[in-house]
Amino acid sequence: MIKAIYGTKDILPEDILKWTHLENLVRNVMGSFNYKEIRTPVFEETRLFARGIGEATDIVSKEMYTFNDRSDNSVTLKPEMTAAVVRSFIEHKMDKKQMLNKMFYISPMFRQERPQAGRLRQFHQFGAEALGSDSPQLDAEMIIMPYDIITSLGLKNIVVKINSLGVPESRENYKNVLKDYLAPHLNDLSEESRKRFETNILRIFDSKAENDQKIMEDAPLLIEHLDNASLEHFEGVKRTLLEAGIPFEIDPKLVRGLDYYTHTTFEIVSGSVGSQSALCGGGRYNLLVEQLGGKPAPGIGFAAGIERILLACENEESLKLPDDSLDLFVVDINRDNAELVSKLSLFFRRKGLTVEHDYAARSVKAQMREANRSNAKFTIMVGGDELERNEIVLKTMETGDQKSFNIDNLQSVFETMRG
RNA sequence: GUGGGUGUAGCUCAGUUGGUUAGAGCGUCUGGUUGUGGCCCAGAAGGCCGUGGGUUCAAAUCCCAUCACUCACCCCA
Numbered sequence: 001m002i003k004a005i006y007g008t009k010d011i012l013p014e015d016i017l018k019w020t021h022l023e024n025l026v027r028n029v030m031g032s033f034n035y036k037e038i039r040t041p042v043f044e045e046t047r048l049f050a051r052g053i054g055e056a057t058d059i060v061s062k063e064m065y066t067f068n069d070r071s072d073n074s075v076t077l078k079p080e081m082t083a084a085v086v087r088s089f090i091e092h093k094m095d096k097k098q099m100l101n102k103m104f105y106i107s108p109m110f111r112q113e114r115p116q117a118g119r120l121r122q123f124h125q126f127g128a129e130a131l132g133s134d135s136p137q138l139d140a141e142m143i144i145m146p147y148d149i150i151t152s153l154g155l156k157n158i159v160v161k162i163n164s165l166g167v168p169e170s171r172e173n174y175k176n177v178l179k180d181y182l183a184p185h186l187n188d189l190s191e192e193s194r195k196r197f198e199t200n201i202l203r204i205f206d207s208k209a210e211n212d213q214k215i216m217e218d219a220p221l222l223i224e225h226l227d228n229a230s231l232e233h234f235e236g237v238k239r240t241l242l243e244a245g246i247p248f249e250i251d252p253k254l255v256r257g258l259d260y261y262t263h264t265t266f267e268i269v270s271g272s273v274g275s276q277s278a279l280c281g282g283g284r285y286n287l288l289v290e291q292l293g294g295k296p297a298p299g300i301g302f303a304a305g306i307e308r309i310l311l312a313c314e315n316e317e318s319l320k321l322p323d324d325s326l327d328l329f330v331v332d333i334n335r336d337n338a339e340l341v342s343k344l345s346l347f348f349r350r351k352g353l354t355v356e357h358d359y360a361a362r363s364v365k366a367q368m369r370e371a372n373r374s375n376a377k378f379t380i381m382v383g384g385d386e387l388e389r390n391e392i393v394l395k396t397m398e399t400g401d402q403k404s405f406n407i408d409n410l411q412s413v414f415e416t417m418r419g
Numbered sequence: 420g421u422g423g424g425u426g427u428a429g430c431u432c433a434g435u436u437g438g439u440u441a442g443a444g445c446g447u448c449u450g451g452u453u454g455u456g457g458c459c460c461a462g463a464a465g466g467c468c469g470u471g472g473g474u475u476c477a478a479a480u481c482c483c484a485u486c487a488c489u490c491a492c493c494c495c496a
Contacts (some may be wrong), residue, residue: 116491
């Protein structure tokens with residue numbers, strides 16, 4: 001049996017309503033903030049991600065689906081969206097068309113990691129990018145939008161965490177402060193953290209090793225070493241969030257893994273999924289556009305994991321899905337009127353109703369059972385004496401009431417069903 | 420890449436200290452008279468017991484290997 005590739009999943013018809021429900025919500029909320037959808041190719045030149053995300057990051061160094069195509073060009077299935085959107089922004093000179101470009105996306109992503117709860121090799125994100133402004137109100141928007149979406153789905157068990165990484169200069173100064181603090185403890189740190197002491201010292205805050213955490217508890221914090229402009233920006237973000245009624249925590253240890261972040265970083269985590277608890281993450285990246293060869297432009301964005309959000313919804317049983325059950329089931333009483341049944345169904349389908357009928361000339365009982373099981377609101381019965389009199393029978397399933405109509409007056413049948 | 424757990428019907432799972440034709444519930448299909456659903460009743464279909472090897476008179480059951488799935492670490496959405 002050929003099966004779906006390790007770490008990928010079919011989204012089956014029985015689950016699709018959850019997905020379209022979420023996607024519609026995303027489009028509505030993003031639309032209300034005037035974000036326009038962008039769709040980029042699923043694969044890009046490998047160097048886009050290598051340069052954009054950072055060679056040293058886990059994503060680039062060990063998780064990308066990279067392969068050579070038949071022309072021997074190295075291409076990569078997109079592991080995240082920001083680099084691709086920024087590439088498109090630069091390529092299409094969007095900065096010349098308008099000073100602020102607000103875009104959102106819903107798209108599959110690919111990372112070759114070990115799958116677990118809330119993590120797949122092909123997974124799906126929605127997110128947004130805003131390029132061309134460093135207004136703190138935009139930072140806040142990037143938190144408000146996913147927050148509103150997530151809470152609209154009924155999720156309760158969530159926490160919004162924010163932090164600021166400031167600008168590179170103050171971060172470099174801080175790194176030296178942190179180095180001075182950690183140097184005497186170096187031998188007590190875990191091996192991984194000792195490596196990070198050299199490569200990416202900020203990430204030691206992420207360590208889950210107990211002893212590392214104990215050491216980091218008393219470590220000086222980046223937020224205490226921000227320059228004034230960064231602090232003022234951060235204050236602006238916080239004020240806007242408070243005004244928006246978004247509850248948040250400041251997490252000075254929230255250090256995102258991707259190289260391109262500056263200033264604000266944030267995460268929305270859920271207590272209702274497994275250990276992969278981040279439903280959403282993002283931050284400001286004022287240096288990325290330049291780094292990818294564009295004219296310098298500030299940017300900010302977020303990405304949210306659709307599978308994780310839906311998982312949280314399932315665990316909290318929070319989803320209220322729209323009804324997609326049948327309006328009408330057309331029953332063929334004599335089991336020899338397939339064409340007439342098909343024609344009647346078409347009439348109501350073209351009126352916008354969801355209509356089904358049997359295709360196997362099964363017994364009336366079986367057809368009724370199916371109508372019942374598919375939760376049809378009405379059935380129409382075709383055949384027998386009534387048909388000889390040129391009539392059909394409309395039955396209201398909930399009450400069992402039946403009423404005859406002339407077959408040439410389907411419009412009044414429709415109006416009766418619509419109420 | 421590193422650990423742990425689990426593989427029996429479409430789904431959820433039973434299956435005694437190894438012992439005859441491998442079970443239940445749910446679901447599916449058919450029927451309980453001639454043209455009517457839900458409840459109830461009856462019946463049917465559907466399993467190389469993940470795969471390969473070994474031990475044994477005998478393996479779903481014990482041993483080994485392998486594959487798959489899954490959770491966690493790492494990291495991230």
